[in-house]
Amino acid sequence: MDQLLHLPTIMVIHALSTLISAVLIGHRWRQRPQSRLLGVLTFAAGIAFLGTVLHAMRGVMPFWVSTGLGLGAATVALGLYWQAIVIFDGRRPNYAQALAGAAIWWGQCLTPIFQTSITFRTVTLALILGIYSVLSGREVARGGQREPLPSRRLAALVHYARGGVWFFVLFATLVFEPAYGGASQFASWFVLASLVQTMLMILSIITLLMLALERDERESRLVSERDPLTNLRNRRSFVERAEAVLAGEGRSAALLLFDIDHFKQINDTSGHAAGDQVLTAFAASLDASMKEGWLLARIGGEEFACLIPGVGGVEAVAIAETLRRRIEALEVVVADRNVPVTVSIGVATTEDVSASLDPLLAAADGALYRAKGDGRNCVRTIDPVVALRRMLEGSLERPQPLGGKNTVARGAMGSRRR
Incomplete structure (x- = not known):
């Protein structure tokens, strides 16, 4: 074991690893100086490097420098790394907690047993760093x-x-x-533990970088799936989901199509900023009414869709009516003036048409036209005569494609006559 593992070499590797981390993260921090996370990580890696160097020179430096400051710096570095994870997850860091281990360590430096007992120092350090690791x-x-x-x-x-190590x-x-055991004598188990700690330290930095990359990818994916104004699913995301x-639902399902009444008039009268405000309030009101498993999306300018698995026609109409009344009671104030908002809703279910998206959208679109033709601010289902004919035919006629894999009937996913 002694021939295979050499503690000073391991400490050099540990020091170089922390130095490289400090340089790379510090360079990134220089590019993004507003990032508190990068700042804390840079300081943590830099302090860890300094502490490793000081402790590696224990035969040259005074005891209070190599052991007191050197190992105390190690506790500060791990405490800061713990708080960096807190920052990464969007919570407020507590630097007093990060420095608590160092305060305990330096307080023990003043006691006689600390200066005379290697066992006491090792137990104290291991306890502090173990707790910080578990907390991280x-x-x-x-x-x-x-x-x-x-x-x-x-x-x-x-x-x-x-922490386990x-x-x-x-x-x-x-x-x-x-x-x-002496100036250059180290227990074999401690040399092995030091090597494992160095490897885990490198892994901890790598995994944090992996988390940062995964967060960026997740945020990019969410942006691509969301409507930027309302933060609801966009058309592409809705169609895919x-x-x-x-395809996997064995029960019935209902599709609700929403169209804000006289939206063009709101834009022409109050301006597009007011129209955006109405869209935002409308979307928030619908979103607050959603239950687990429901899919809500903005699929056009003022058009929205909601797929509700596991419901039939009667329940779907009742849900749509509840949502219509909620929108009718919505208060949107623009420039100290209340803008009334109502919605027309078309409802189609897999009881009426085949259980695939294009037929459902076409049927709900037809029901929505019925609602608009009947004076708006109402809920309508597919025409019973049309539903019966389609039931006898066995399926809806496929709509003419408008240029895309998931294109539906005219008006169902695009602009509609006002």
């Missing part, structure tokens, strides 16, 4: 409840493993032998 893992795992990134489990496991150091110190739901 817990923060990573907690963030998964809000943002389930794929690498969170791995990142949390790495931090828990770091430090607690092993504590146990081995008390049960086997001290970590240091609705087709998947209908």
